[in-house]
Amino acid sequence: MKRFLASGLALAFAVLVVATFARTPAAQTGAQVLKACEADEQEIEASALPDVVEPAECPVGERRIVDGLVASVVPPAGQTVYAEVLTTSGAQELGVQHLPDGAVELTHVGDESVAEADLEDPAATDLFRAASREGCSDLANTDLDHKVTETLAYGFRVSTTPPSLRRLAAKNAIRRGAANVFETRSNCRLGDHVPVALRYGGRTGAPAQVGDGLCGTNDGRSVVAFGDLESGALAAACTISHGSLGYDEVVAADVKINRADFRWTAAPNARSCRQAYDVEAVITHEWGHVFGLGHVPESGHRDLTMSPIVNGPCQAAERSLGRGDVLGLDGKYP
Template structure:
């Protein structure tokens, strides 16, 4: 330690004080820098995988996988455990791009032997909710108390009250367009347009042979031609573009007759609201007709009947069990080629719409 100058030597004493102040400042700055480097080191360590304490990403959702298998996920998925933006969730032959928060999508492929479906819904907080995974299907419900119906094959279309209601509905009017340039060559464009339009009316107007009136206030409106394709890639639903389109084309599985995507947003009435609904009819693997009862018809599927079933989904109807309710339009199996039974709604189909649209 340097000796302290006497009070009489003011010049030396001032220099001594200044040197002391400089040494103090140097030590202060050195300590501050050391503390700053220590804090940076702690922050860097906290960002390393080993130091993370957040939820672990699910194996099915690991980065690098564009498709996520819904069968490997819980029915409610924490978004922190499954980064989903821009990715597709699949369940066998059916799938969908994951919608943004507050939106949902119902994807269905109708086959000659039944149907496959998948529901993907995002809550406002980003949570993903999955429905109809792994062959799950909505049970047929009775219009009276919501319990499982005991309807059997013997009841027929006018005696079977079973239905299954989905969690969405059309508000006001469902507006759509048709890409009629995709119509198969063996079906006239005019006839195809008429069949698709009538299918929408069959549901919106609850066309039936049971004497049940139309009490559904929602409507359907055809707004002409569009060059766009239905937003159905193979069996997967694309991102909602707000435009509803019906077109003919190819589907990924040759067993698929048609595919439908119903896009929704969260509604205030207890039901989600349909924002768009696309349908694609498979013209690559099947032949189609608008005259299924013609005696010359052979192995041709009815455009109007198939689209009536698909429009049932658009308006919020789910599937009923085919084995117990074969006479209802919303059974998951079309009753075969060259027949038109799906054009006319059964009692349960009408009651399901009546309950959804009071």
């Protein structure tokens, strides 16, 4: 949750509110270091931390905050990282906001959209599915705290393309995935557009700064690359934004697609497709996060691009947005 939501109020008042309510009693009285943050802990479990961590309670330094498959180092003060890992059975996410006063606020801790119950959707009868396959009757969307406020240029580390995929095909899939979001491409006859774009800036030798689901470092460049991720992770995205009175403004985003554990294709509907995931479908989901869309529950919403489980290999459903995905963008980018 943002602490500077006081839209329309004077900044001075917002600061006063934060100063008054944000400080825990522990911070005012000289906090002890939390057990999870003791000096010999290289990784700090997000679930062991309070939602807001005062610097005295947890000298995070260069250490990483971990929540399942996702992890992030703490960005510079004033910045927020939204880390997401998309797996074949769900997705995991973690928000790490470094407030100007030094405190660190965590969001989405434990949000792992992999509940077994999600897979058994009572509404997903064949009839229901047939009617909603394009997600055109599903209004669900989830708004994250960041948005792209000016056209963001990104590069593709072409040299990382797996040998099974032509480099040109990979590049085009990544570019189309971006356009799917900012041109709000759907099969629902919705004619909306996002007023800012992702601009392809060409090939790059720079790395996508996504470790094993690890976010938080930022060289100022936005890069898409194939590479190695934890097994089970199809792709991971790190979106870095800086604080603002409205939405946080995205300054950089990196996406890594796991070529070590999965096969990839640009032609998922081809007869020859064997257990290969569609680059464009997966990257469309990831660009959706960069533009500030969060996950909707898989249950009842599997045909939206922002549902957390990819519908499978050798299919392209997530390429086209559903109504809820478009509504989410509409609300955010009026």
